[in-house]
Amino acid sequence: MQYNYIANASVSSSSGRSIPVIDPSDGQPFDELQRSNAQDIDTAVQAAQQCFSTVWSRLTGAERGRLLMRLSHKITECADELATLEQRDCGKPTKQARADAVALARYFEFYAGACDKLHGETLPYLDGYSVFTWREPHGVTGHIIPWNYPMQIFGRSVGGALAAGNVCVVKPSEDACLSLIRVAQLAAEVGFPAGAINIVTGLGHEVGDALARHAGIAHISFTGSPAVGTLIAQAAALRHCPVTLELGGKSPQIVFADADLDAVVPAVVNAIVQNAGQTCSAGSRLLIDDLIYKPLLERLGEVFENLRVGPAAMDMDLGPLIRQTQQQRVWDFLSDAQVAGIPMVAQGRVVDGAPEGGYYQAPVLLRDVPPDHRLAQEEVFGPVLCAFPFKSEDHAVHLANSTRFGLVAGLWTRDGSRQLRLAKRLQCGQVFVNNYGAGGGVELPFGGVKSSGYGREKGLEALLGFTTLKTVAVKHG
Ligand code: NAD
Numbered sequence: 001m002q003y004n005y006i007a008n009a010s011v012s013s014s015s016g017r018s019i020p021v022i023d024p025s026d027g028q029p030f031d032e033l034q035r036s037n038a039q040d041i042d043t044a045v046q047a048a049q050q051c052f053s054t055v056w057s058r059l060t061g062a063e064r065g066r067l068l069m070r071l072s073h074k075i076t077e078c079a080d081e082l083a084t085l086e087q088r089d090c091g092k093p094t095k096q097a098r099a100d101a102v103a104l105a106r107y108f109e110f111y112a113g114a115c116d117k118l119h120g121e122t123l124p125y126l127d128g129y130s131v132f133t134w135r136e137p138h139g140v141t142g143h144i145i146p147w148n149y150p151m152q153i154f155g156r157s158v159g160g161a162l163a164a165g166n167v168c169v170v171k172p173s174e175d176a177c178l179s180l181i182r183v184a185q186l187a188a189e190v191g192f193p194a195g196a197i198n199i200v201t202g203l204g205h206e207v208g209d210a211l212a213r214h215a216g217i218a219h220i221s222f223t224g225s226p227a228v229g230t231l232i233a234q235a236a237a238l239r240h241c242p243v244t245l246e247l248g249g250k251s252p253q254i255v256f257a258d259a260d261l262d263a264v265v266p267a268v269v270n271a272i273v274q275n276a277g278q279t280c281s282a283g284s285r286l287l288i289d290d291l292i293y294k295p296l297l298e299r300l301g302e303v304f305e306n307l308r309v310g311p312a313a314m315d316m317d318l319g320p321l322i323r324q325t326q327q328q329r330v331w332d333f334l335s336d337a338q339v340a341g342i343p344m345v346a347q348g349r350v351v352d353g354a355p356e357g358g359y360y361q362a363p364v365l366l367r368d369v370p371p372d373h374r375l376a377q378e379e380v381f382g383p384v385l386c387a388f389p390f391k392s393e394d395h396a397v398h399l400a401n402s403t404r405f406g407l408v409a410g411l412w413t414r415d416g417s418r419q420l421r422l423a424k425r426l427q428c429g430q431v432f433v434n435n436y437g438a439g440g441g442v443e444l445p446f447g448g449v450k451s452s453g454y455g456r457e458k459g460l461e462a463l464l465g466f467t468t469l470k471t472v473a474v475k476h477g
Contacts, residue, residue, distance in 0.1 A: 002033045002177060004040060004201060005184040007047035008194040013202070014039045019174055024091030024320040025311040027357030033177050036202035038210035041169065044198040045216040048140040048167045051195025056167050057137070061116030068112035068162060070190040071183075075105040078186060085178040086151060087312045090322060091359070094315040096275060100151045103440060104183070107155030110442045111163035118164060118463055123471075130474045135467040137165030138218035138242070142211045144204075144232065146224045147176035147322050148278045148381075153246075154180050156442065156457045157221045158197065164466035166219070169198045171211050173224075175322050177201045204228060212236060219466065222246065223280075226451045244455030244465050246280070246447055248379040249407030251428070252400040253283040253436060254390075257291040259412035261299065263434065268385070269303050271410065271436045273363050276309070276318045277383035278326070280452075281408040283436055284380065286387040287399050293389040297345050297367055300385075304365045307348030309383075311358060316351060318383060320359040327359040330382035334364065337375055342366050345387070377403050393418065401427045406449035410436040429456070 001018070003010035013034035020029035034040070056064075075082065082104070083097035092100070120133030141161045145153050150172055158168050172180045177199070184197045200207055208228075212220055212235040222232045223246040236243045253271060255264055271283030288296050310316035321327045337344075345365040354360055363383035369376045375386050390396040400409060406428040413419060413434075423431040429448045432438055445461035447453060455465045 002031060002181055002201065004034050004036055004044070005181055005197075005199040006040075006044045007051075007198065008188040008192070011043075013037060019201075019203070021089060021178065022323065023088055024322055025313070025358045026355035027324070027359065030088065031178070033174065033201045036200045036207045038207070040200050040202070041207060041210040041214055044169045044200050045140055045214050047195035048169050048198055049216055051193050052139050052167045055193040056196055057165065061118065064162065064165065065112045065115035067190065067192055068108045068115060068159065071187050071192070072105045072108035072112060074186045074190045075101065075108060075183065078182075079105065082151065082179050082182060085182055086176070089178045090147060090150070090176050091312045091320040092275065093312055093317075093319045096319070097312070100149060103442070104151040104155040107152070107159040107442050111159040114460060114463060115163045118467065120469070125473065128475060128477055130476060132472055134470045134472065135164070135463075136470055137467055139166060140216055141166040141168050141219040141221060141466065142214070142217040143168055143170045144208050144211060144220065144222045144224065145170065145172045145176075145180070147173035148275060148280070150176040151179050151183070153223050154183065156446070156462065157223065160457060160462035161219075161221065161466045162196065164463045166466055167196045169200065169211060169217065171200055171202070171208050174201065174203050209235065213238075215239060217241060220244070221457070229453060242465075244447070244457065245453035246455075246457060247451060247453040248381075248405060249280050249282070249448065249452050250285060250377065250379055250403045250405040251281055251283050251408040251410070252285040252287050253410035254287045254396050254400055254412065254422070255289060255292070255296065256413035256415070256418070257289040258414045260414070260434070261292070261296060264296070264412050265299050265303060267410070267436045268300065269307070272385040273307060273318050273383050276321055276361065277363070278322060278381050281430075281437065283408075283410055284385060285376065286385055287390050287396050288387060290389045290391050293387075297365070297387060300365055301346035304346040304348055304363055307363050308351050309348060309360050309362055310351035310354050314351065317348070318363060321361055321382060322359065324359055326381065327361055330361050330380060330384065333375055333380045333382070333384060336373075337366055337369075340370070340373060342369050342373070342375065371399055371402060379405070393422065397422060397425045401425075404451040407452040408432070408437075428452070
């Protein structure tokens, strides 16, 4: 049985209810979580408030930084344990789960170094005045986390909030809690004060909603679907609580005829098969210059046919999807494609012997997808890549910008002027030129425009969102 972690102690929910933890590789339950309620959120917020006012707000930046660095080292020491927990919980292949644990350590390392470097400015003003600003923490921040990258999203969100001087109440996804409960325990082991990091598990519409509505939460960082993002923003608006929304994407990769196709092919494949396509920044739309449409699709088709899906522990190219409803969602999209007569270029294969009950989906490459079809417009959140031909630069930009999302874009061309011209015209939060994702750099501010959300996480930019600015004007005659 897993417990909430509040004020450095494992505690049961006051509801007395639990939720099963399912292994996506075989569909079988193997553990249980607390099905918490509003009362548990209130307990966690009170513990956090107590920590903030009596301990955390009195630490210097350097002292906070040392704690974050100790946690980073501890995570590195326990990376295998954390990766194993996340692998079973979320169906991640070994390489992916390990990489996520390493990224988590890196977030705490990065933000450890930032704790004592946050400062305001002095401002020139009228004669006889000295004016300056202070960057102050919000106090207790709430973090609602999805299931696709629990460790990474916890690292970027909670790491940044703590560095800026806040304390945290975290609501992980009901499908992905195990690693985060363990990280909170590790934080206590390395000396984090009781109440600095609190984890409350449960269902979104129960405990997530209670967190979003709690008057003691002074900032909400939400990562998840656009639909739930709207609910969070509405709940927060009722009490004028600031929110960062990291929502979905339908990100384009744009390949011009002058691109280095040897670099394009593996990057395009990785951008859609990583985490079985369950990545907000998945490169799920492939826009190809008409001149190379056929040959590039042929090359990609060969790679897709050789991709293998299997149980997480087999460490294949892809693991299972997170849960049965997600598998059904992908099947629904694919059956719509069939009805619309959208041609399939190639698909991978589920390995022999994969357990019957696992949520497997072979990666699929589709071509000539009508730009207004829901496959071209909506986030599948599975390993489905849709290809479209374009005839000109303007046509490529038009297609790229023609969804409600704007998270990330990939641009493949050797033409330097075109690189900058298009980077300016693409509506999104990050543009990658001749690469996709830049290795996930924790230093690089991340977030979207349009329905991909607002606010930024990652990098030093995130610290601005996790603080509020106070202006002090002193008249000294
Ligand atoms: P989701 O929106 O269903 O759930 C996200 C979190 O919100 C979970 O913890 C869930 O329990 C909680 N929640 C659900 N209903 C709630 C409610 N009514 N009130 C409060 N909380 C509630 O998303 P998901 O299925 O877990 O994750 C997939 C989505 O997340 C995709 O759309 C993906 O693109 C997005 N995502 C975005 C980013 C990004 O940085 N932009 C990163 C990862 C995932």
